[in-house]
Amino acid sequence: MNGKRRIRNAAARGLLACVLAIGSSLASMPATCRAADGKKPVLGVLKFQDETGAMPFQGGVGRVLTNILTSELAARPAFTVVERRRLQAVLEEQDLAAAGRLRPGDGARIGQLTGADYLVMGTVTAFEEGVEKKHARGFFGGLGGSREPSTAYLAIDLRVVDTSTGEIVQARAIEGRTTRTASSLSLAAGGAGFGYEALHSEALAKVVRAAIIEAIDYLECTMVSRNACLAAYVDKEQRRLEGTRKAIQLDGGQR
Numbered sequence: 001m002n003g004k005r006r007i008r009n010a011a012a013r014g015l016l017a018c019v020l021a022i023g024s025s026l027a028s029m030p031a032t033c034r035a036a037d038g039k040k041p042v043l044g045v046l047k048f049q050d051e052t053g054a055m056p057f058q059g060g061v062g063r064v065l066t067n068i069l070t071s072e073l074a075a076r077p078a079f080t081v082v083e084r085r086r087l088q089a090v091l092e093e094q095d096l097a098a099a100g101r102l103r104p105g106d107g108a109r110i111g112q113l114t115g116a117d118y119l120v121m122g123t124v125t126a127f128e129e130g131v132e133k134k135h136a137r138g139f140f141g142g143l144g145g146s147r148e149p150s151t152a153y154l155a156i157d158l159r160v161v162d163t164s165t166g167e168i169v170q171a172r173a174i175e176g177r178t179t180r181t182a183s184s185l186s187l188a189a190g191g192a193g194f195g196y197e198a199l200h201s202e203a204l205a206k207v208v209r210a211a212i213i214e215a216i217d218y219l220e221c222t223m224v225s226r227n228a229c230l231a232a233y234v235d236k237e238q239r240r241l242e243g244t245r246k247a248i249q250l251d252g253g254q255r
Helices: 002-021 061-074 084-093 106-114 201-225 227-243
Strands: 042-045 119-134 135-138 143-162 168-185
Touching: 042 061, 042 084, 042 106, 061 084, 061 119, 061 201, 084 106, 084 201, 106 119, 135 227, 143 201, 168 201, 168 227
Parallel strands: 042 119
Antiparallel strands: 119 143, 135 143, 143 168
């Protein structure tokens, strides 16, 4: 826990340094606030660790997140992404950790062999469907049936490692939820069923992709754009932390 806190505090200090550096010369900016020599950062995406044990998708949520992140990053003009098969081949050939855990020196070796400036990795710390459910019966459009909104929740710890130094240069916790409604309809007369049912997996897929887009927006802001978005992310992180603190009432706290 202390290790994670140190990482997040260091990332927050680095982000604040970038915010304070806005308007200064490029040379005076911290190295982690800008792409080297103005070139697009070259990223390699390691497989996300999954500490939840949830299996809503074939192969697990960690594999799905890794694939989506790689594809969405490659679609952004701001980044160059190492092809997933090439990265995997290097990991296997060099017997390097492939599940988000790097030994000292691994990052530099991967960078040398693939050309990656940074390695993006993460840990799925929470993934739940149906964290909030409400069941409603009635008549919808003249038809009898029921609706059941279901909320999915996802939390990811995202990290970016500089392959030249082995240091974590970006770290952020991403939490979110989304709600989809499963509906079941039947004829009002006699109750004969003929309707449809929306799959709960729709909400799960939506929250996964939304989390990835948020992660990429953050990386593009902190590693490429480095403009007013930096201050917005500092504010967003503070609001997230405040919301998390309010989720628990600690013993000995004020009442």
